[in-house]
Structures are given as structure tokens and as C-alpha cells.
Amino acid sequence: MNTYDIAVIPGDGIGKEVVPAALRCLEAVADIHGGLKWNWTFFPWNCEYYLQHGEMMPEDGIATLKQFDQIFLGAVGMPELVPDHISLWGLLVRIRRECEQSINVRPAKLLRGLESPLRNPEPFDFVVVRENSEGEYSQAGGAIHSDEDELVVQNAIFTRRQTAKAMKYAFELAAERRHSVVSATKSNGIVHSMPFWDRVFGEVGAAYPDAAARSVHIDALCAYLVMRPQQFDVIVASNLFGDILTDLGGAIMGSIGIAPAANLNVERKYPSMFEPVHGSAPDIAGKGLANPIGQIWTAKQMLDFIGLPELGELVLGAIEDSLAAGVKTRDLGGSATTEEAVSDILARLYRRG
Numbered sequence: 226m227n228t229y230d231i232a233v234i235p236g237d238g239i240g241k242e243v244v245p246a247a248l249r250c251l252e253a254v255a256d257i258h259g260g261l262k263w264n265w266t267f268f269p270w271n272c273e274y275y276l277q278h279g280e281m282m283p284e285d286g287i288a289t290l291k292q293f294d295q296i297f298l299g300a301v302g303m304p305e306l307v308p309d310h311i312s313l314w315g316l317l318v319r320i321r322r323e324c325e326q327s328i329n330v331r332p333a334k335l336l337r338g339l340e341s342p343l344r345n346p347e348p349f350d351f352v353v354v355r356e357n358s359e360g361e362y363s364q365a366g367g368a369i370h371s372d373e374d375e376l377v378v379q380n381a382i383f384t385r386r387q388t389a390k391a392m393k394y395a396f397e398l399a400a401e402r403r404h405s406v407v408s409a410t411k412s413n414g415i416v417h418s419m420p421f422w423d424r425v426f427g428e429v430g431a432a433y434p435d436a437a438a439r440s441v442h443i444d445a446l447c448a449y450l451v452m453r454p455q456q457f458d459v460i461v462a463s464n465l466f467g468d469i470l471t472d473l474g475g476a477i478m479g480s481i482g483i484a485p486a487a488n489l490n491v492e493r494k495y496p497s498m499f500e501p502v503h504g505s506a507p508d509i510a511g512k513g514l515a516n517p518i519g520q521i522w523t524a525k526q527m528l529d530f531i532g533l534p535e536l537g538e539l540v541l542g543a544i545e546d547s548l549a550a551g552v553k554t555r556d557l558g559g560s561a562t563t564e565e566a567v568s569d570i571l572a573r574l575y576r577r578g
């Protein structure tokens with residue numbers, strides 16, 4: 226029996242609705258497999274916890290999480306009561322950084338059963354590899370003047386180590402896919418970090434002669450993703466650019482509610498964290514309307530990462546069967562509730578398994 230100890234943080238808003246849905250799918254997968262067991266340990270770390278304790282997680286929270294094999298997270302955020310930068314930096318960003326999850330992998334693919342919202346309806350399938358630990362999301366900087374000439378400086382930090390690591394990951398991934406890597410840059414406007422980024426991309430890419438490598442400016446890249454996303458295989462991007470590209474990826478797949486993400490500690494020294502691209506969606510929270518597919522697809526990424534890709538394919542297949550049968554939540558233009566969507570995916574999982 227293969228046993229996995231998983232730390233589960235449902236978080237806020239729809240996180241509390243879609244995480245249980247995805248855990249039911251993972252239990253079904255264990256049932257079908259027969260030799261796999263999940264040990265879930267739940268942590269109530271979210272904005273309510275912050276309002277009671279003045280912090281998003283306890284002092285020893287990271288040390289606790291490091292004892293688990295992986296972390297499965299919903300979403301955090303309650304913007305009306307807790308500023309987003311507190312909830313995000315106090316939990317999400319802290320876990321990503323202290324568990325050294327320096328690569329964020331976010332697939333975007335037109336699923337069977339979904340119509341593209343784009344005028345160009347051909348299927349697409351690309352993966353964004355986002356540098357996840359530094360770049361534009363930095364705490365370096367601050368207010369220089371606070372008088373009427375208010376002046377604030379925000380520094381971006383790029384190290385060769387993390388930049389090259391993200392790029393290597395992208396080239397290795399492309400070697401298993403369609404051998405193409407596009408680097409998201411903006412070296413025509415950002416004169417220090419992006420020329421450095423381009424230089425490291427050239428150096429890393431030189432070790433992968435079989436891959437077609439090119440750099441595209443982020444603004445043009447956004448336009449190409451809307452006009453012809455089929456041309457992309459692997460895209461490597463800085464922290465901010467990757468964040469923006471993957472919301473766009475979610476939108477062209479049909480809904481941000483289906484986009485998955487994996488925060489990887491590629492060295493496997495600490496746990497990795499699996500959390501969908503979407504947030505806590507306060508506007509629909511508590512109504513049973515959330516699309517559970519982003520969280521379930523994220524579970525597939527966890528299965529892939531722990532070395533069970535055939536089970537990951539089973540999960541994605543069941544999601545597509547369900548969509549093809551027309552079971553869609555409101556964000557996809559349907560009328561299914563979260564519960565109806567999960568029950569249908571579960572039934573199809575058992576049918577395939």
C-alpha cells in the first residue's frame with residue numbers, strides 16, 4: 226500500500242466548497258487503484274483564522290507543513306475584511322517561498338466538451354512555467370517621499386539561480402511535449418531585468434538544441450494567445466508575467482474556474498503545493514455554484530507529480546467525459562451546481578476505472 230500524507234488547507238470562500246469535491250475524486254481514484262491510501266490532515270488557516278489570531282497561520286506553521294508529503298490548497302482571500310496582500314503574503318506566498326516551491330506549472334488546454342470562447346475554435350494545449358519565488362513580487366522597495374510629491378519604489382529581483390531553474394524546467398518539459406519554448410520578455414521597455422532574463426534564456430536554451438526557442442514580448446504574447454494559442458507549447462515567464470498569462474489561459478479555456486496550478490519544489494526536499502489558479506471568488510462563495518474542475522484538475526497535477534500519471538489521465542478523462550455530456554456549472558454557461566458537477570465526475574471516474 227502506497228500511503229501519502231497530505232496537508233489540506235481549504236482556505237476561504239469557494240476553497241471550502243471545491244477542496245472537499247476534489248478530495249472525493251482523489252478518494253475514488255484510491256478506491257479504483259486499490260494500492261493507494263491518502264491520509265488527509267486539515268488546517269483551518271484562512272482569513273477567519275487571521276481575524277481571530279492576527280496571523281494567517283501559527284508561528285510553527287511552515288515547520289508543520291514540511292512534515293507532509295504534499296500540500297493541497299483551495300484559495301485564500303476575504304478582501305472585504307482582510308487586505309489581499311496580508312492574506313496572500315501571510316499564507317500562500319509564505320508557503321511557496323519557505324517550502325522553496327520555485328516553479329509554478331499551469332497548463333492551459335481546450336478540454337473536450339468545451340467550446341472555445343475565441344473566434345478561432347481549434348483546440349490548443351500549452352503550459353506556462355512561471356518563476357514562482359522572486360521577480361516582480363518582491364518586498365524590496367518602499368516609500369521615498371511621503372509628502373505631496375509622494376514617491377514609491379518597488380524593486381524586482383532576478384537571480385541567475387532561479388531564472389535558470391525555471392527555464393531548465395521549461396526546456397525539460399518541452400522535450401516531453403512538442404519541443405518548443407517561448408520566453409515571455411519585455412526587454413524593449415524594462416532595461417535591467419529583462420535583458421538579463423533574455424541572456425539567461427539564450428544560455429540555458431543552448432543546452433537543448435532539439436528545442437525551438439524564441440522570445441516574445443509580453444504584450445504581443447497576450448495578443449497571440451487570443452488570436453492563435455495553438456502555436457504555443459511551453460511558455461516560460463517571470464512571476465508577474467506568468468500570473469497574468471495564466472488568468473488569460475483560464476479565460477480562453479472557457480473559465481478561470483477550470484485552470485489548475487502546481488507549485489513545485491522540484492528537488493523534492495520539501496512538499497509541493499497544489500492550488501488552482503482562481504481565488505476565493507467571494508462573489509459566488511457559499512452558494513454551491515463554484516466550478517470544481519480547477520481544483521480537481523489540480524488534483525490530477527498532484528497525481529502526476531507523485532508518479533501516478535495514469536491516474537492523473539483517468540481524472541482528466543472523467544472531467545472531459547462530464548463536460549462532453551453537457552454537465553457544466555454557471556461560469557461555463559450551464560446550470561449545474563458544484564454538487565451536481567462533482568457527482569457526475571465521480572460517476573464517470575468509476576465508469577472509466
Ligand code: ATP
Pocket residue numbers: 239243300301302303304309481482483502503504505506507508509514515516517519556
Ligand atoms: P481573490 O481575492 O481570492 O483572488 P478574486 O475575486 O480577486 O478573489 P477570483 O476568486 O479568481 O478572484 O474570482 C474572479 C472571478 O472568477 C469571480 O467573478 C469569480 O466568481 C470567478 N471564479 C473564480 N473561480 C471560480 C470557480 N471555481 N467557479 C466559478 N467562478 C469562479
Ligand code: MG
Pocket residue numbers: 504
Ligand atoms: Mg484575485
